[in-house]
Structure formats: structure tokens, C-alpha cells
Amino acid sequence: MKKTKKILISPLDWGLGHASRDIPIIQKLIELGHEVIIAGSGNSLLLLKTEFPQLKSIYLPSFKIKYSKGKSQLFRILISSPKFLFCIFREYKLLNKIISSEKIDIVISDNRYGLFNSKCYSIIITHQLLIKIPKSVSFIEKILQKINYYFIEKFAQCWIPDYEKEPNISGELGHPEIIPLNAVYIGHLSRFHKTFNDYGNIKENDILVILSGPEPQRSILEKILIAQISKIDYKTIFVRGANEFFNKIEDSENIKFIQFADSKTITKLIKSSEIVISRAGYSTIMDLAALSKKAILIPTPGQTEQEYLAEYVKNKVWFFTQKQDELNISQAICEVKKYKMPEIEENEFGFLSTF
Incomplete structure (x- = not known):
């Protein structure tokens, strides 16, 4: 019988994507009998606390980026670089304290580059081996x-949430010519795995x-779409992907607004909607x-x-995409209707069996 491990899992707080893809990992770790602690900040921590109210949570601030209103984010990212490096160093120092106080065996970091430590087994999750720039x-x-x-190889392992062969979703991002020595492809991660889909396909909404x-x-995209x-x-x-304290919008004749939705709610909404509109x-x-x-997208x-990614999936005829400043919802x-994603292999989470 394998010894129960104490595992800290912490996603980056840039939107909800990093936290949402960690949900099936947390579920599987709990099934395997491990003790899981979640750490993070902002809406990503709120999502995980909503999904797993029984788990201990720790506030662990991450680098918070603020985009510009224009078409390019390059200047904003460049001037934020010193702060980003400072946050990596701060994460590293804070993690050291958490490991000592909580007796952590394994750290799983989703795109947080400072969460490695020689005192325990550290893993980073990222699909972005190649960083695309203008x-x-x-x-x-x-x-x-x-x-x-350099930072990825500070970790014992790098988990790439994609398949090594086609069909894969990350394209060049997760499949550059040379991958890190510690990298392993673990398959797609989705909180909406097939065993969770008990809602049928009765359509209640045209658009989600x-x-x-x-x-x-x-907020800019929200205003464009509402108009x-x-x-x-x-x-x-x-x-809306916003917490309860964010400015609320009153429902209109054909539009209903929800501030925040857990996995069960969002699954039902997706399954009962004809078309989904979202970021790519x-x-x-x-x-x-x-x-x-x-x-x-x-x-x-x-x-x-x-x-x-938008160009990649559109060229594959998987999803239709439009640029924000060219958005025409009617078109x-x-x-x-012309686009269709092929069947994707369901993840069996074999990569967790070694814990």
C-alpha cells in the first residue's frame, strides 16, 4: 500500500483556465487517498474553494497582470518583467515557509515559476514551452x-497537458523542436470529463x-458582445467570470447574467446551449x-x-474564430456550423499512479 502524500497545488491567477484544468487532477488525487491543499489568489482560488470546500486553502499571491486597452500587450509585458521576476522570487520564499509549516511532500505548480523547492518533489504544469511573441x-x-x-528545469517534472501526437491542441506551443529534459505529455485536462456529463443535450439557450x-x-469584450x-x-x-462584489448588470429581455459558476453549473449551461462564445x-x-x-473563439x-491558438484551431477547422475589433456575431x-472538433481521447490520469 502506497503512503499517503501531502500535496500542495497552486494555479496562476490569470483568468480561470489554470485553476479549472487543475480540478480533475485534484479530484483524482483525492480518489487516490492523498491529502490535498490548494494555494492561490483571486478568482482562481475562489473557483477551487467553491469546487472543494472541504480542502484546506492558503492565500499565495501570484503575479497579477493588467492588459492595455490596445491591440498590443508587448510594452505592458516588458515594463512588467521586473515585477514578474520579483514575484517568482517571492513565491519561492513563501513556498519554503509553507513546506516547513505544512510538511508538504509534493508541489504541483500550474504555470507559477517560483514554486519549486529542493525539500520536496516539485512539478510544473505548462503547455507553453514556446512563448509566442509579435x-x-x-x-x-x-x-x-x-x-x-531555465525555470522549467528547476522542477523535478514538467507536465504538458496535451498529447504528443495528433490530434493535439497546443501545436507549436507544446511541441517545439526541443522540449525540456524533464517534460512529459500527460494528455488533455478538462474538468468536463465524460463521466461528469449527465445532463443530456436539451437546448435551452441559443448562446452561452x-x-x-x-x-x-x-470588460471591453463584454461590452462589445452585449451591444x-x-x-x-x-x-x-x-x-461573467467575476466575483459577487463586481459591478452587477441587470438582465434584459434576451440576456441573463451570472457572475460566477461552478463546474456543475457551467457544464449544464454548455450542454444546454447551441453555441459557446469565449476567449481562445x-x-x-x-x-x-x-x-x-x-x-x-x-x-x-x-x-x-x-x-x-485561435489561428491554429481555425486552420484545423475545429473552431471558428474572429478578432475582437472585427467581431460580427451574426456572421x-x-x-x-462549418467547424467540428474531432473526438479527443479521454485522460486516464496514469501519470498520477506513481505518487
């Missing part, structure tokens, strides 16, 4: 990759809008693929990872 400065892409690998991600771009959807006769639900985040795409749902302007609703 073509105008693409000459530094290799330099960024070396810096990325799922919003998340850093401000002000989350366009208000002019068409489609029953729509907005899941990697975890969102994995979730939509798991539910075989047609979707309109809108990458965050200047967020090069999402822009790459997108007609086009989305």
Missing part, C-alpha cells in the same frame, strides 16, 4: 525559450458567453473539445498565445 520582435523568441526552460481573463480586456447580442433575437446567458484560452479549448461543443488582443453564428 513578429516584429520574433528574433528574441529563442532567448525567451531558453529563459523559460463565458468571460474571463485580465482586465480591462474582459451586438442585444440586437439579435437569441436567448443568451453571460457567465488553452484550457477553454480543452473544455470545449471534451464536450464536443461548437464555439466562437475571440483571442485577447495582443495576447500572442491566444492569437496563435460568426452562420460560420460556426
